[in-house]
Amino acid sequence: MKTAYHHGDLKNALLDAADEILLSKGLQGFTMRACARLANVSHAAPKHHFGDINGLLTEVAMRGFDRLVALLQNKMQPVMGDLHAQMYAVGLAYVEFAEAYPEHFRIMFRKDLLSYDTQSPPRQIAVTYATLTNVVLRHRGEPEISEIESMASLNGEVIKDIFMCWSNIHGYAHLRLEGQLNSIPEETHLKILQENTQRLSDLVQRRAA
Amino acid sequence: MKTAYHHGDLKNALLDAADEILLSKGLQGFTMRACARLANVSHAAPKHHFGDINGLLTEVAMRGFDRLVALLQNKMQPVMGDLHAQMYAVGLAYVEFAEAYPEHFRIMFRKDLLSYDTQSPPRQIAVTYATLTNVVLRHRGEPEISEIESMASLNGEVIKDIFMCWSNIHGYAHLRLEGQLNSIPEETHLKILQENTQRLSDLVQRRAA
DNA sequence: GTTGCGATCTTGTCAGTGTAAAAATAATTG
């Protein structure tokens, strides 16, 4: 069980430590050794579980995608009847996630920090894709997909719609996170998001008709 | 003049070295000491010109914004008569810049790496803003602004239009850069960009009417 | 059981990093 050696659940303890450090000190203060210190293990302990620092960051990012999906579904769940409200919920969840976990958000979209095959992405990313895709599919009145099914099963029009919506929402969240929208007064932000998602929702519905 | 001490133009030499390292080794291999080595000076020489590593990265990023603006204007210049072609040129320039200078693009939008006051951004960022803003103003048939004038001189509708367009284009370029759009076949990318910018162009024109 | 083996963790080490302080050298100013 739990002895001096053999922590028992060191991997998750290290990931929790990583989250905590990212939230408090940011990516600057984030080091493998700092994670090890916070988990009360030696500096080389993480190596066995994650290989190198990119391995650690990859798993941190995947837990980030898990949180993002949870937030997305949480915000959409009460408004499943209203298509525009769904799209708005996606935008809202996205922006709020970026604000709550800024460093996680950055890491999740840093190809150079993540070590997974971009051609066959891990489960968490597939689930994120599927969640966003299903919003579009509901708009179009088409059957939803599970995260197991590949995007290849979708026709070109759907894919275009997905990435049109996603680009818009992602770009807004990203620019906002990085301080490029500071000239916008705070109360205007929600209005912009509302209008943008309204337009996206309309466009996707109209295209499907 | 040029002696063993007193390089003469060390600052620019270091920035050139920084560009070269970013293009060849990426942000991972980018260190102050590596830049110093490439410029044939001691490892502490950059300190006097840039303070710390964020100071160096900030100036690297500003030169990146210069290049981005140059590319934007270069692509728009032949199509100033066609509004949609202008918007498409913006999207194209943005995507091409991200592809040609991926690490610069990342750094330019990393608040944690840049040390400037986000409330009063440096000239290069103001010029970028102004360039994008003027595209929208031309769509609306309103007089253009110079980079000296603040965004505060614009009404709320214009600001919404700007950031709607920018979010879309930026998000697309960013997701593409970070490998999140790899499921899209290569030849489809330009079509999506074309359709998206067409819609943005239409929306902004219609709103102005 | 106990023997062995693989998984897990520690210790020690190495080259490399950013930053600071002090010294050395050059350019500029008076």
Place this chain on the structure above:
DNA sequence: CAATTATTTTTACACTGACAAGATCGCAAC
């Protein structure tokens, strides 16, 4: 030419990621 300032080097330090070798533990096979 003297003094001051700007630029660069040298030296030093604490820290990092990675590696190798060893210590300890869990567990399966016998």
